[in-house]
Amino acid sequence: MTEVELRSWRPDDVPVLLGAFGSPDMAQQAARPIDTPRAALEWIGLWGFRDDAQAFAVVANGQVVGNVAVSNIDAHATGWVSYWTVPHARGRGVAVAAARRLADWAFRERGLFRLELGHRLDNPASCAVATRAGFLAEGVERAKLSYEGVRYDVERHARLATD
Ligand SMILES: CC(C)(COP(=O)(O)OP(=O)(O)OC[C@H]1O[C@@H](n2cnc3c(N)ncnc32)[C@H](O)[C@@H]1OP(=O)(O)O)[C@@H](O)C(=O)NCCC(=O)NCCS
Incomplete structure (x- = not known):
């Protein structure tokens, strides 16, 4: 398992963001295209x-190699987790380690x-990351998402502070 650290995103991370969002499988990871330095800074x-x-920002061996986030934190102390890694760093346990670190921070701090x-359901790598980071599968939400006229089933996972 790759060792990772988490730190805040900084303006000098713009080149990493542009490289990451240049990957076709990142199209749905931001609300709008991250294809200029200005868009990356706004992100x-x-x-x-x-x-x-x-x-x-997820840092491994001194390099920023991904993002892990919690959003939509609500009055029930529930939050929504997301993650991505840059293509050249994939398959080395970065996302699993980052999701575990994020959960530690979210529950403890x-x-x-x-x-x-x-x-x-057509993203088995993300399912593997969630499962290995301790997020239990809770069921399939049918046809939840729509991209370019195609609807996609989504599997919900969750991890509790008491898990
Ligand atoms: C999904 C993503 C975050 C995985 O990042 P990563 O750093 O490669 O993940 P890890 O190396 O920590 O773990 C990958 C796991 O997925 C598994 N995996 C990879 N490709 C797979 C595939 N096609 N089918 C099944 N499992 C797969 C790996 O075997 C590994 O599991 P293992 O450790 O049990 O063997 C990365 O591919 C990505 O950023 N994709 C684009 C954005 C995205 O889809 N984000 C998630 C949205 S829900």
Whole structure:
């Protein structure tokens, strides 16, 4: 398992973001295209101004190799987890390690109780990450997402502070 650290995103991470969002499988990981330095800076800035969310740059061997975040933190101490890794760092346990670290932070420091996430059924790598990071599968939400006219089933996972 790769060792990772989490830290806040910084303006000098813009090149990493542009590289990451250049990957076709990242199209749905941001609300709008991250294809210019300005868009990348805005992405960093938006995360910085929310008190219902926190995103962390994932650092391995001194390099930023991904993102892990909790958003939609609500009055029930529940939050929504998301993650991605840059293509060249995949398959080395980075996302699993980052999701575990995020859960530790969310439960111990942010005081959350329930962390949820969802992955499309055609994304088995994300399912493996969720499961290995301790997020139990809770069921399939049928036809939850729609991209370019196609609807996708989504599997919900969650991890509790008491798991
Ligand atoms: C999903 C993603 C975060 C995985 O990142 P990663 O750093 O490669 O993940 P890890 O190395 O920590 O773990 C990958 C796991 O998925 C498994 N995996 C990879 N491709 C797989 C596939 N096609 N089918 C089944 N399992 C697969 C690996 O075997 C590994 O599990 P294991 O450790 O039990 O063997 C990365 O591919 C990504 O950023 N994809 C694009 C964005 C995305 O889909 N984010 C999640 C949205 S829900």
